[in-house]
Amino acid sequence: MPSDTPQPCFVLVRPQMGENIGAAARAMWNFGLDRMRVVAPRDGWPNEKAVAMASGAGRLLDEAQLYDSTRDAIEDCTFVLATTARSRDLTKPVYSPEEAMKVVRERVAKGEKVAVLFGPERAGLENEDIVQANGIITVPVNPEFPSLNLGQCVLLTGYEWRRQTTEIVGETTEMAGAVWANQQEVAALADHYEDRMDEAGFFFPEHKADSMKLNLRNLWSRMPLTRADVQTLHGVLRQIVRWKEKGGR
């Protein structure tokens, strides 16, 4: 059963190699998309090579809907975008993947059925397919080397879908597993180092001692220290002192 998440369907138009259909299924499911439609696949349906390649995302192929024409595949949709690298002679709004998935997100949220068309590997979508779409999605590739394949195009579009619809880790850079040291802990660490380094005769000559201490203290406060970091740095110092004391014995 497809997931409950409202989402667009991805329509593979006249795909050729089974491997690429399988790769497209994997790319979709990587980003939580599981509505695939397939128009007139060259090698028939079901396709064994697609199934082999889709491992882990095979359900999308089992549940994929098969159509004879692009027109049939999108007849229940109110908004359709066509992915195409080339700017054709057709007058259509051109969206970046980001802008496209923003619009799709908004329309899907209102309950609209939305489809995204992907063309066959070699030649891409025909003008007859593109005229049926409300707009075009063009990936901003290097104009000297625009060589995205079907799976890559599905992957980038799916990525943008997920980026537009899920909260993204790191928009305000998170730290994995960080428990930050508080100011008291950092100050205690600074004290510990200052005391020991004082004993060790580090703050010399004396007229520079104050500014040297300030600099050392500032170094600790500049660091994004976790509680664990602080423990480690205490341990380092304690161990050096222990080692020194053994050597002195």
Add this chain to the structure above:
Amino acid sequence: MPSDTPQPCFVLVRPQMGENIGAAARAMWNFGLDRMRVVAPRDGWPNEKAVAMASGAGRLLDEAQLYDSTRDAIEDCTFVLATTARSRDLTKPVYSPEEAMKVVRERVAKGEKVAVLFGPERAGLENEDIVQANGIITVPVNPEFPSLNLGQCVLLTGYEWRRQTTEIVGETTEMAGAVWANQQEVAALADHYEDRMDEAGFFFPEHKADSMKLNLRNLWSRMPLTRADVQTLHGVLRQIVRWKEKGGR
């Protein structure tokens, strides 16, 4: 020769299959990136299968720099990010690809050397690699199906690089090849239809005629009409009238 564009280098750490190295080269060059470094590739260097797969981006392999260790590969870099799907026990800032490439763009613009690490296919980067990085990049994949391969990870990172560094078509949805009709042209079209439909007895009953005319006029103004669209719509009407007149003869 690598391009002049300031950019990060992408470091493939202990890659296994030549095909994947070639796919990574293609994915990079798709987005204008051409600084590849390779650490201890499993099957030696150069790699024939990589070259075969890279067709069109083979230059990246010819120019790739080879290293024995991750440490050697990044020693000239001042900022290093590691791509890894799993959240490890290491305390590191975690960036989305978008956030990561924003930071990389800023640092590269200041003249810093920046590296992005990509792990071997099967197991990904080791903790020993990751501790050398300043932060982690995690692609927001479907937690039920996180199956990005090396080439896909390079592709998504490269895409975000390009998105952060080039003006993107469609941020304010552009129309490919549109010459918009001006208000005068739209009004003339509306007049043309109104006049002919009036002759044809379309505006009936008479007490509804005004609101019907208003609605028809409103329809034209709601459409995003190009000059060519307007010509087409004039032609349609003229032809219908011509056809009617022939029939009436």
